[in-house]
Amino acid sequence: MPTLTEKKTTRSGRPAPELIFGDLWEYDPAPETADPKLKARYDLFINGAFVAPKSGKYFDSINPANEQKLAEIALANKDDVDAAYAAAQRAFDTTWGKMPGRERAKYLYRIARLLQDRAREFAVAETLDGGKPIKESRDFDVPMAAAHFFYHAGWADKLEYVAPGHKVAPLGVVGQVIPWNFPLLMLAWKIAPALAMGNCVVLKPAETTSVTCLKLAEILQDAGLPPGVVNFVTGFGETGAAVTGHPTPAKIAFTGSTEVGKIIMRSLAGTDKKMTMELGGKAANIVFDDAPLDQAVEGIVNGIFFNQGHVCCAGSRLLVHEPVADKVLAKLKNRLKVLRVGDPMDKNTDLGAINSREQLKRITELVASGVKEGAELYQPPCKLPTKGFYFRPTLFSGVSMSHRIAREEIFGPVLSILTFRTVEEAVEKANNTAYGLSAGVWTDKGSRILKMSTELKAGVVWANTYNKFDPTSPFGGYKESGFGREGGRQGLLDYCQLT
Numbered sequence: 044m045p046t047l048t049e050k051k052t053t054r055s056g057r058p059a060p061e062l063i064f065g066d067l068w069e070y071d072p073a074p075e076t077a078d079p080k081l082k083a084r085y086d087l088f089i090n091g092a093f094v095a096p097k098s099g100k101y102f103d104s105i106n107p108a109n110e111q112k113l114a115e116i117a118l119a120n121k122d123d124v125d126a127a128y129a130a131a132q133r134a135f136d137t138t139w140g141k142m143p144g145r146e147r148a149k150y151l152y153r154i155a156r157l158l159q160d161r162a163r164e165f166a167v168a169e170t171l172d173g174g175k176p177i178k179e180s181r182d183f184d185v186p187m188a189a190a191h192f193f194y195h196a197g198w199a200d201k202l203e204y205v206a207p208g209h210k211v212a213p214l215g216v217v218g219q220v221i222p223w224n225f226p227l228l229m230l231a232w233k234i235a236p237a238l239a240m241g242n243c244v245v246l247k248p249a250e251t252t253s254v255t256c257l258k259l260a261e262i263l264q265d266a267g268l269p270p271g272v273v274n275f276v277t278g279f280g281e282t283g284a285a286v287t288g289h290p291t292p293a294k295i296a297f298t299g300s301t302e303v304g305k306i307i308m309r310s311l312a313g314t315d316k317k318m319t320m321e322l323g324g325k326a327a328n329i330v331f332d333d334a335p336l337d338q339a340v341e342g343i344v345n346g347i348f349f350n351q352g353h354v355c356c357a358g359s360r361l362l363v364h365e366p367v368a369d370k371v372l373a374k375l376k377n378r379l380k381v382l383r384v385g386d387p388m389d390k391n392t393d394l395g396a397i398n399s400r401e402q403l404k405r406i407t408e409l410v411a412s413g414v415k416e417g418a419e420l421y422q423p424p425c426k427l428p429t430k431g432f433y434f435r436p437t438l439f440s441g442v443s444m445s446h447r448i449a450r451e452e453i454f455g456p457v458l459s460i461l462t463f464r465t466v467e468e469a470v471e472k473a474n475n476t477a478y479g480l481s482a483g484v485w486t487d488k489g490s491r492i493l494k495m496s497t498e499l500k501a502g503v504v505w506a507n508t509y510n511k512f513d514p515t516s517p518f519g520g521y522k523e524s525g526f527g528r529e530g531g532r533q534g535l536l537d538y539c540q541l542t
């Protein structure tokens with residue numbers, strides 16, 4: 044329990060930690076101490092081995108919480124990507140594509156278990172490289188990644204049930220590019236279903252968060268996964284374009300910005316390659332006057348401040364029923380005052396570091412546009428660490444649909460609050476966006492939940508909760524949020540051919 048205190052030393056007699064919100068709340072510092080077992084330099088992972096990049100070049104991955112260099116990462120060029128695809132094709136033709144599903148399952152189970160064995164180490168590495176609070180990487184990212192391997196291991200010997208009445212076959216080699224917001228989890232979402240179905244993979248992680256991907260390569264080696272089944276090439280957008288533009292893959296799976304998704308779609312137009320795209324979002328979290336408001340406030344906070352708002356399905360627009368709008372805003376402000384922003388490696392931290400300087404700039408610019416366009420800003424008074432990339436949790440009230448902060452994906456801890464009077468108005472405002480990834484509905488009325496979930500054009504609609512995930516549940520968007528699904532039986536359908 045937090046203690047109300049003004050003292051300048053902690054209970055243990057050590058100097059007080061930097062107080063984050065005024066002088067009201069104080070916890071003893073609780074730094075995570077597990078060893079992330081990092082290498083100073085990470086090579087590419089091709090054909091089951093770590094190999095130096097042909098360019099001989101490396102780039103730094105930094106810790107966004109303190110801007111210090113964490114490790115060097117190999118920069119893959121086109122020749123490296125060629126080598127990765129050649130290895131994947133060979134593995135598909137000689138081992139993986141021919142292996143019975145029940146045998147593939149054993150590898151996936153092994154990967155899942157090895158990841159569980161090293162869970163704490165992976166959580167620390169994820170937090171150091173990406174900036175998210177350790178309690179999230181420890182309690183969400185890593186366990187969910189293991190769960191995806193377990194879930195898909197369970198499917199590998201039951202693939203005849205993926206599409207009853209049809210025969211399923213793997214596509215062959217697939218190319219995958221992922222972002223930096225859930226580095227290890229997005230990797231698991233991508234490779235677990237691909238492997239269960241018998242495909243081989245070339246994957247590029249995001250340039251700011253390659254470390255856990257390359258640590259997973261160690262697990263793939265320990266699991267005895269045949270060489271070439273999974274290959275990791277690291278680098279920036281140019282490496283990504285080499286992965287998505289290569290002639291070998293039968294399918295490209297991308298998660299990232301709508302802008303880059305469109306570039307990839309244009310480049311693949313006219314080819315027979317399959318695609319799945321998981322792009323941006325501008326979700327509405329809709330609170331009716333009969334909702335349990337304290338619970339809703341927790342859900343709203345979780346919906347937008349989870350992972351510093353670096354979440355494509357973040358509930359970045361709050362639509363609140365007019366009769367309770369003032370009350371909800373007051374409760375939200377109170378809640379924000381006790382959110383703890385700071386060192387992501389402290390187990391008490393709620394909001395960690397913004398992933399990169401570029402992302403911090405993007406958030407800052409969009410927040411400035413909100414102020415300029417006339418919305419009312421609220422930020423709790425809090426000290427931010429002086430080094431590293433941080434942004435205060437931010438509320439905007441008095442937002443109108445035309446404001447940029449109501450339309451554009453901010454991908455940061457910024458909530459835009461709008462109000463509505465009727466169910467119809469709520470649906471119309473929620474759907475009035477280029478995106479359609481997710482939505483939330485808070486109400487006591489079951490019939491209203493059912494009505495809203497059919498009328499909201501969003502791939503996922505949460506009711507009286509937010510940001511809940513499960514490997515069995517398909518995830519994906521409408522409109523500019525992309526197409527295709529990840530997770531569940533539907534996710535597997537996107538990695539097979541049906542006959």
Ligand code: NAI
Pocket residue numbers: 220221222223224247248249250278279280281282283284285287298299300301303304306307321322323324354355402405452453454
């Ligand atoms: P991005 O879309 O540029 O990066 C995602 C991945 O695509 C990275 O691995 C990157 O190296 C790769 N990439 C970049 N250019 C490429 C190209 N031409 N061909 C193939 N791959 C390419 O996202 P960025 O710049 O990191 O973030 C920009 C904005 O995108 C964020 O502010 C946020 O709004 C949104 N975003 C959405 C995500 C989602 O999960 N839907 C994830 C990350 C960002």
Ligand code: MG
Pocket residue numbers: 104105106107113171172173251252253
């Ligand atoms: Mg990094």
